Amino acid sequence: MSTTVYVPGDAGALSVGAGEVAAAIADEAKRRGVKPNLVRNGSRGAYFLEPLVEVQTATERCAYGPVRAADVPSLFAADFLKGGTHPLSLGLTDSLPWLLTQQRLTFERVGVIDPASVPDYVKHGGYRGLERALQLSGAEIVKAVTDSGLRGRGGAAFPTGIKWKTVLEQTAREKYVTCNADEGDSGTFADRMLMEGDPLSLIEGMTIAGIAVGARQGYIYLRAEYPHAHVALKTAIAAAYQAKYLGADVAGSGRRFDLEVRLGAGAYICGEETSMLESLEGKRGEVRVRPPLPAIKGLFGQPTIVNNVVTLTSVPWILAHGAEAYANFGTGKSRGTLPIQLAGNIRRGGLVERAFGLTLRELLYDIGGGTATGRPIRAVQIGGPLGAFVPPAHFDTAVDYEALAVVGAMLGHGGIVVFDDTVDMARMARYAMEFCAIESCGKCTPCRIGSTRGVEVIDRILAGIDGERNVRLLEELCETMVQGSLCGLGGMAPFPVQSALKHFREDFRARV
Amino acid sequence: MESLPSEQGAVVRRIVAQHRERPGPLLEVLHAIQASLGYVPDGAVPVVAEELNLSRAEVHGVVTFYHFFRRSRPGAHTVSLCQAEACQSMGARALAEHAQKRLGIEFHQTTADGRFSLEPIYCLGNCACSPAALIDGRLYGRLTPEGFDALIAQGTPAA
Numbered sequence: 001m002s003t004t005v006y007v008p009g010d011a012g013a014l015s016v017g018a019g020e021v022a023a024a025i026a027d028e029a030k031r032r033g034v035k036p037n038l039v040r041n042g043s044r045g046a047y048f049l050e051p052l053v054e055v056q057t058a059t060e061r062c063a064y065g066p067v068r069a070a071d072v073p074s075l076f077a078a079d080f081l082k083g084g085t086h087p088l089s090l091g092l093t094d095s096l097p098w099l100l101t102q103q104r105l106t107f108e109r110v111g112v113i114d115p116a117s118v119p120d121y122v123k124h125g126g127y128r129g130l131e132r133a134l135q136l137s138g139a140e141i142v143k144a145v146t147d148s149g150l151r152g153r154g155g156a157a158f159p160t161g162i163k164w165k166t167v168l169e170q171t172a173r174e175k176y177v178t179c180n181a182d183e184g185d186s187g188t189f190a191d192r193m194l195m196e197g198d199p200l201s202l203i204e205g206m207t208i209a210g211i212a213v214g215a216r217q218g219y220i221y222l223r224a225e226y227p228h229a230h231v232a233l234k235t236a237i238a239a240a241y242q243a244k245y246l247g248a249d250v251a252g253s254g255r256r257f258d259l260e261v262r263l264g265a266g267a268y269i270c271g272e273e274t275s276m277l278e279s280l281e282g283k284r285g286e287v288r289v290r291p292p293l294p295a296i297k298g299l300f301g302q303p304t305i306v307n308n309v310v311t312l313t314s315v316p317w318i319l320a321h322g323a324e325a326y327a328n329f330g331t332g333k334s335r336g337t338l339p340i341q342l343a344g345n346i347r348r349g350g351l352v353e354r355a356f357g358l359t360l361r362e363l364l365y366d367i368g369g370g371t372a373t374g375r376p377i378r379a380v381q382i383g384g385p386l387g388a389f390v391p392p393a394h395f396d397t398a399v400d401y402e403a404l405a406v407v408g409a410m411l412g413h414g415g416i417v418v419f420d421d422t423v424d425m426a427r428m429a430r431y432a433m434e435f436c437a438i439e440s441c442g443k444c445t446p447c448r449i450g451s452t453r454g455v456e457v458i459d460r461i462l463a464g465i466d467g468e469r470n471v472r473l474l475e476e477l478c479e480t481m482v483q484g485s486l487c488g489l490g491g492m493a494p495f496p497v498q499s500a501l502k503h504f505r506e507d508f509r510a511r512v
Numbered sequence: 513m514e515s516l517p518s519e520q521g522a523v524v525r526r527i528v529a530q531h532r533e534r535p536g537p538l539l540e541v542l543h544a545i546q547a548s549l550g551y552v553p554d555g556a557v558p559v560v561a562e563e564l565n566l567s568r569a570e571v572h573g574v575v576t577f578y579h580f581f582r583r584s585r586p587g588a589h590t591v592s593l594c595q596a597e598a599c600q601s602m603g604a605r606a607l608a609e610h611a612q613k614r615l616g617i618e619f620h621q622t623t624a625d626g627r628f629s630l631e632p633i634y635c636l637g638n639c640a641c642s643p644a645a646l647i648d649g650r651l652y653g654r655l656t657p658e659g660f661d662a663l664i665a666q667g668t669p670a671a
Contacts, residue, residue: 012638015653047640184635186596192637224543224580225636227649263543266580268634282538283570284577300535342640344601349640372602381597417598417639431600435634441577 002037003081006054006061008111009040010196011228012189017068018051024072025053036081042197044111045351046098054093057083063090101367103329104353105337106314110197116235118243121200127245129316133208134253138168141212145315147323149335153190154180154271154308155383155412156488157401160315163305166295167213170303175215177206177305178280178298179312181222181229182264182271185384187343187415191309193351195222195229198313199236203259205312207250208319209305210257218259219299221276224266233261268385268439272487273306275441286441287487308413310339329355334400342368344417345377356400364395364418375420379504381428383412385435386492388499389425408499410492425504429497430458436493447490450481454497461508471508475501516555523548524556528563538564538574542581551582587622587629591615591664592646595632598639602654607643608632610657614664628664 007022008014022038029036044052052065053075062083064075071088078086090096104110113120121127133141146161167175179202183191194202206218222230237259240246248256262280264270270279274288277299298304314336318326327335334356340363342349347369364370364377371377379389388409390397397407404411419428433454440447457474461467478494485491501508516524527544531537541560545552552575561571575581593599593608612618615628622629638644641653647663 011636011651012641012653015638015641015644015651050641183637186635187598187639188635189637189639225633225646228651262540264580265539265543265578266633267578279539280536282536282540282574284573286577344598344639344642346640351640385597415598415639417601419601423601428597428600431597435596439634 002035004037004039004056005081006039006041006056008043008051009115009228009232010043010050010111010193011226012047012193013043013050013052014228016047016050016066020069021051021053021067021072024069025075028072028076032076034081039114041113042110042115043193043351044093044096044099045107045193046096046348047350048348049090049096049098052090053080055080055083061093063093063096064088065090098348098350098367102353103337103355105317105326105329106201106310106339107194107198107351107353108317109201110193110351113198115197115199115232116239118200118239118245121198125320126200126316127204127251129319130204130208130211130245130251132319133211134251134255138212138214141208141319142168144319144323145212148318148326149323149330149333150311150314150318150326151334151401152308153310153314153338153413155185155410157411160307160311163295163307164209164213166293167215167303167305170296172303174217174300175213175303175305176299177209177213177215177218178277178307179206179218179220179309180271180273180276180306181220181226181309182268182276183226183309183413184223184268184271185387185413185415187381187417188341188384188413189343190339190341190351190414192226192229194309194313195226196232199229199232200240201313201316202233202309203236203240203246205315206259207246207257208315209307209312211250211253211255213303213305215305216256216258218257219280220259220261221264221270221280222261223264223270230261230263237261267441268435269441269487269489272489275487276306277304284441286443287489289486310413331355331357331398331400332402334402338399338411338414340399341413341415342418343415345371345373345420346418347372347374357398359396359398360390360416361395363399363416368418371418371420373420373422375422377418378421378423379419379425379428381417381419381496382415383410384415385432386488386495387412388495389428389503390499391503393503408495408502410495425500425507426458426462429500429508430455430462432493432496432500433458436489440489444484444486444490446481446484447486447493450477450485450490451493453477454481454494458497467508471501516553516559520549520553520556521559524559525563528560532564538566538571539578542575542578546581550586551584554583584622588627589648590629590631592631592633592636594634594636594638594642594644594646596635596639598635599643602642604643607655607657607660611660614661
């Protein structure tokens, strides 16, 4: 049997040279007359080690990284195909400190398997959740999801089981399962890693959702900024159809479930669920007024599940291992695990899946190793462009929905962007308003006009014009947007501004 | 509104015919047009509207709502620089200033020789390898001004 070599095909790994490394390995192997089996896996999420090359030896997987194409001849010379020692040796993959400290449930197969292979997926526990679901009634599947305590991982943290129950209870000509894969928050990439590294688990999660509520059609709404995920999803969907896990007779059950990917077109607002539905219908992504909820009147006016990628991908594990096993992880009302993304100015950035309850300090320093620039951390922004800036004084806060709310922050999709002490917080506040102005759908006035006025007011503060008065005006404007906007974009875009004013007022005062 | 050269018109009609029966086809149609022609010409709007039984205003409204759809021909190479927070924390603003100076254009512009279009983009999901850029569909991470110059000097970044 030939040796298997893993070189990630993950977009992040490719962005730092994994494609060149894979080509160099293929070339060098040919030159030496050996024929390793080259698999393009997902990323293990240790981006500081990418490109991370792994070799499957008789018993274990050995890791090397970060590998450059120029290192490849010396890797062969060191007999890396047999796990040989090399300056880039990282030991056994399973013993990497990055992975040892994690609790990977949703990400259990990401970086492990060949994302395009149904047999590899099944060999690593895939489709056990669906198998279980097909033995249950719709209500029993929904109960399992409810009992697991799973809450929407896209940001709103709404209990998933309750959403599903609402759709289950509707009588309708057609029902839909839609996946919100419009992961637009800066500092987040968990959805992308899942779709590229283990797309079949998303497909399985959506299939289970369809079986549970009686929907026969699913749509994945994918952002256009993710071309690699698009290819991975299309490949995996074709493979699932081929293996009869999708289509007219899902896994021999006689039940139909069809699935299709639809591309967004660069509009951040389409991550808002009603705007996403409008966009899926081929319209401008303008937010709908709620009620009715999408669970009652969603896509094409029919009852629709709208869930994020991480949420849906967590479902197969819950069905396969039981609701209680999932709920045993976590703390308080935040059950299960959370894929946290360490991003921006951080020494060891990447994907950390852990049970809820870790503190920010542990994440930023013990796991992340502080800033990449080596300077002190001045602020972190949690939960994307609508999330608050958190100062070091709050770094002992636990990362769960409720604990973060106490310090005026929100977890969102679990992205943490780190800034060192060179950051200009007044400028970051201006950016928050500018981003809202660029991305506003324009339907409601507080968001459409408020964000533009917000940029202008901050510009006056930065120019030293009537500072005290303009800071007060900015605070009032933020309040108006929070209270008066139709959806979370205008309603939350002031959070970074307000938190910057609260915790980093000196950056504004310098100009006052 | 400019009328569409007949060969482009044929492309647009063929694309609409392929997607017409799918539910909510307009975005799919526009994506396919842009993939074929490089942009969505204004002249395509009435054709798409007529074929899909929509008003011109509806189609125009969708084309102009989404940042991804272009209404003018792009340069031979499209360079999108991430300007979101994670990339900002690693010098994306300085990189953007450098790129604009190097290419002699601002964001949303195309160089006079038609070789490069420069666009801002808000998150490529490569936030642990910031700053990031997407050049002709290929993703780059930890991009420095020197690295940017090397890519541009190649003229045609590797596929």
